[in-house]
Amino acid sequence: MSKAISQVPYAVNEPVRLYEPGSPEVKNLISTYKKMWSEKLEIPMVINGKEITTENKERLVSPQDHQHDFGFYYKGDMKHVDDAINTALAARAQWNNLGWEQRAAIFLKAADLIAGPYRDRLNAATMIGQSKNVHQTEIDAACEFIDFLRFNVEFMTEIYAEQPVSSEGIWNRSEYRPLEGFCFAVTPFNFTAIAGNLPTCMAMMGNVVVWKPSDKQIYSAHVLMDCFREAGLPDGVINMIFTDGKETADKVLAHPDFTALHFTGSTSVFQSMWKQIGDNIHKYKTYPRIVGETGGKDFVMVHPSANAAGVATALVRGSFEYQGQKCSAASRAYIPKSLWNEVKEIMAAQLATVKVGSPEDPSNFVNAVIDQVSFDRCKKYITNAQNSSEAEVIFGGKCDDSKGFFVDPTVILTTNPKYESVCEEIFGPILSIYVYEDENWAETLKLVDETSPYSLTGSIFSQDRYAIAEAYKALENAAGNFYINDKPTGAVVGQQPFGGARASGTNDKAGSKMNLLRWTSVRSIKETFVTPKDYKYPYLG
Numbered sequence: 051m052s053k054a055i056s057q058v059p060y061a062v063n064e065p066v067r068l069y070e071p072g073s074p075e076v077k078n079l080i081s082t083y084k085k086m087w088s089e090k091l092e093i094p095m096v097i098n099g100k101e102i103t104t105e106n107k108e109r110l111v112s113p114q115d116h117q118h119d120f121g122f123y124y125k126g127d128m129k130h131v132d133d134a135i136n137t138a139l140a141a142r143a144q145w146n147n148l149g150w151e152q153r154a155a156i157f158l159k160a161a162d163l164i165a166g167p168y169r170d171r172l173n174a175a176t177m178i179g180q181s182k183n184v185h186q187t188e189i190d191a192a193c194e195f196i197d198f199l200r201f202n203v204e205f206m207t208e209i210y211a212e213q214p215v216s217s218e219g220i221w222n223r224s225e226y227r228p229l230e231g232f233c234f235a236v237t238p239f240n241f242t243a244i245a246g247n248l249p250t251c252m253a254m255m256g257n258v259v260v261w262k263p264s265d266k267q268i269y270s271a272h273v274l275m276d277c278f279r280e281a282g283l284p285d286g287v288i289n290m291i292f293t294d295g296k297e298t299a300d301k302v303l304a305h306p307d308f309t310a311l312h313f314t315g316s317t318s319v320f321q322s323m324w325k326q327i328g329d330n331i332h333k334y335k336t337y338p339r340i341v342g343e344t345g346g347k348d349f350v351m352v353h354p355s356a357n358a359a360g361v362a363t364a365l366v367r368g369s370f371e372y373q374g375q376k377c378s379a380a381s382r383a384y385i386p387k388s389l390w391n392e393v394k395e396i397m398a399a400q401l402a403t404v405k406v407g408s409p410e411d412p413s414n415f416v417n418a419v420i421d422q423v424s425f426d427r428c429k430k431y432i433t434n435a436q437n438s439s440e441a442e443v444i445f446g447g448k449c450d451d452s453k454g455f456f457v458d459p460t461v462i463l464t465t466n467p468k469y470e471s472v473c474e475e476i477f478g479p480i481l482s483i484y485v486y487e488d489e490n491w492a493e494t495l496k497l498v499d500e501t502s503p504y505s506l507t508g509s510i511f512s513q514d515r516y517a518i519a520e521a522y523k524a525l526e527n528a529a530g531n532f533y534i535n536d537k538p539t540g541a542v543v544g545q546q547p548f549g550g551a552r553a554s555g556t557n558d559k560a561g562s563k564m565n566l567l568r569w570t571s572v573r574s575i576k577e578t579f580v581t582p583k584d585y586k587y588p589y590l591g
């Protein structure tokens with residue numbers, strides 16, 4: 051029987067629902083939120099398709115109301131890490147032997163489940179557990195993850211289709227094998243889509259995975275795992291464990307069958323894991339692949355020709371959406387003196403309308419930061435600025451953790467372009483602004499490039515094409531995702547492949563073919579049809 055070469059459905063970006071006031075969409079989502087808010091959860095790990103409970107129960111905390119009791123998750127220990135590794139290795143052969151079309155179907159089904167019956171539940175879990183408002187959860191948990199799944203399936207087939215040329219009498223092939231061993235996915239709290247993408251894109255390429263989500267994202271991770279299982283993901287392919295990050299890394303990264311790390315989170319954690327891998331390099335059967343997308347100190351550089359309203363809007367959205375807890379968030383801006391008053395006035399007018407509170411009320415633009423540690427960190431930077439001779443808090447500054455971890459959108463104006471809040475990643479709703487003399491445009495570009503060790507995202511604003519071209523070149527290495535006349539956040543899968551260099555990561559571009567290539571090991575095959583039977587070159591007679 052002949053077998054057709056299958057073509058997967060053409061991927062298009064999932065339309066973002068608008069959730070307009072009074073619409074059925076928003077009513078359904080908020081009523082799902084309320085229902086889920088009153089539930090008492092007991093969230094298990096999932097190893098080999100089994101729900102694993104332990105004696106160690108950890109309270110689930112909602113950032114917008116830290117005393118609200120909505121249940122707990124079961125925390126695992128090093129035995130569970132061993133179980134997850136062994137289970138993954140046991141599942142490897144069967145998963146690897148399954149045709150890619152079968153794997154594709156599972157992940158395409160997961161995308162459709164999230165687009166349909168899982169959408170409200172996944173969005174509401176992200177609102178409750180990670181404090182995202184309706185729009186932020188929709189663009190992350192629903193749309194971005196659906197896009198990751200659908201586009202990655204298409205990229206996978208593009209990779210498999212790439213084949214070498216064959217000369218006469220020979221058939222050359224590239225076989226895209228999964229990596230030999232098990233993969234380790236370690237995911238951050240801030241994006242449900244990233245938590246879903248890191249393990250699934252490895253599994254899609256035929257790999258087996260141990261997945262350790264952040265303990266601040268467990269509710270939505272649990273919904274994702276339910277969805278993968280309903281989509282038909284076989285037992286053991288992705289194993290979700292809730293264990294201590296450091297201890298887990300110590301065990302996983304010392305295992306001879308460890309074959310790949312797919313990490314997103316802070317730079318310091320990634321660097322410590324890379325170092326461990328280096329120390330253990332002699333133990334592994336094969337050199338591990340290491341992909342990490344990490345921190346940022348993302349800039350907005352404004353030319354005197356820029357449109358002030360466009361700049362102000364980009365700063366308000368780019369800095370304060372999701373409380374600035376996007377690795378891409380605008381956290382330092384450089385504004386020419388001639389434009390500053392106008393930008394400040396428009397920002398003031400916009401910020402006066404921004405409401406802060408629980409995502410249960412869709413009119414709240416800013417919600418809570420993720421936990422007490424983050425709240426204290428934001429407060430420290432605000433207090434330091436209030437007490438500094440070279441900085442002042444010109445908007446916001448209010449912090450209130452009596453019910454939830456709420457920090458008002460805050461703008462620090464500084465006369466020192468190397469002031470601490472301009473250089474360090476805060477990961478909260480705090481923007482630092484440095485006003486430069488218009489004639490110092492070129493020097494300021496240099497400053498932007500040299501101020502932080504990161505290179506994740508950045509924007510320039512200008513109506514002058516020569517200035518755009520100059521900034522484009524001067525900031526060539528300052529951002530992996532570079533925006534012209536737009537905010538530096540909100541990359542869309544398939545449109546702006548995402549990732550940064552320098553201290554921001556390995557720049558393997560999540561949501562692209564480049565990332566998927568890291569999870570396959572190519573075998574080159576040469577088959578000769580008529581094998582030579584005489585060693586002599588023709589001229590040897």
Ligand SMILES: NC(=O)c1ccc[n+]([C@@H]2O[C@H](COP(=O)([O-])OP(=O)(O)OC[C@H]3O[C@@H](n4cnc5c(N)ncnc54)[C@H](O)[C@@H]3O)[C@@H](O)[C@H]2O)c1
Pocket residue numbers: 236237238239240241244262263264265295296297299314315316317319320322323343344345346376377378475477506548549550554555
């Ligand atoms: N570049 C990107 O694409 C991107 C995307 C999202 C977030 N981020 C970055 O992530 C950070 C915020 O996320 P976070 O607070 O969850 O980061 P984090 O580094 O604290 O945690 C990330 C993951 O690592 C685990 N972990 C913590 N300590 C560990 C250790 N010693 N060994 C092994 N694993 C450990 C955590 O449990 C979690 O699963 C920010 O720095 C942000 O810029 C980057």
Ligand SMILES: N[C@@H](CCC=O)C(=O)O
Pocket residue numbers: 240241375376377378538539540541542548
């Ligand atoms: N991809 C997201 C950032 C993810 C990091 O937190 C953006 O482009 O804003």
